[in-house]
Amino acid sequence: MNADDPLERAIAEWQRKHHIADGDPMIAALELVRIYLQHTRHTDDNQDTAIPSFEDFRGTIELLDRRSKSFINQASDLVAELRRFGQNVERLNRVRFVTLLLMIALAAIAGVLIGRSI
Numbered sequence: 001m002n003a004d005d006p007l008e009r010a011i012a013e014w015q016r017k018h019h020i021a022d023g024d025p026m027i028a029a030l031e032l033v034r035i036y037l038q039h040t041r042h043t044d045d046n047q048d049t050a051i052p053s054f055e056d057f058r059g060t061i062e063l064l065d066r067r068s069k070s071f072i073n074q075a076s077d078l079v080a081e082l083r084r085f086g087q088n089v090e091r092l093n094r095v096r097f098v099t100l101l102l103m104i105a106l107a108a109i110a111g112v113l114i115g116r117s118i
Contacts, residue, residue, distance in 0.1 A: 029068035
């Protein structure tokens with residue numbers, strides 16, 4: 001974090017205040033806004049380029065909003081699939097455990113029956 005950048009300080013304070021993790025999708029959206037603003041600051045240093053109009057800025061923010069919503073939807077789908085996968089693995093592990101117990105019981109019964117017949 002750059003201590004000289006007021007935007008970074010404000011984001012870090014907001015993140016601490018609301019207990020938002022570093023990997024949160026909203027932080028990724030804020031990173032995109034930060035990149036846009038930094039790029040705008042660099043172009044502002046050049047006298048030849050004009051400051052983007054409000055409509056340009058608004059269009060860019062709307063584009064970032066659409067892309068971040070898409071990203072959030074994809075991330076939530078991925079999290080849902082990972083949860084389902086974890087539940088399936090747990091279910092399979094329970095089936096394997098029950099199967100193992102049945103095999104042990106059958107082997108013990110077979111051993112007892114073989115021992116009596118000898």
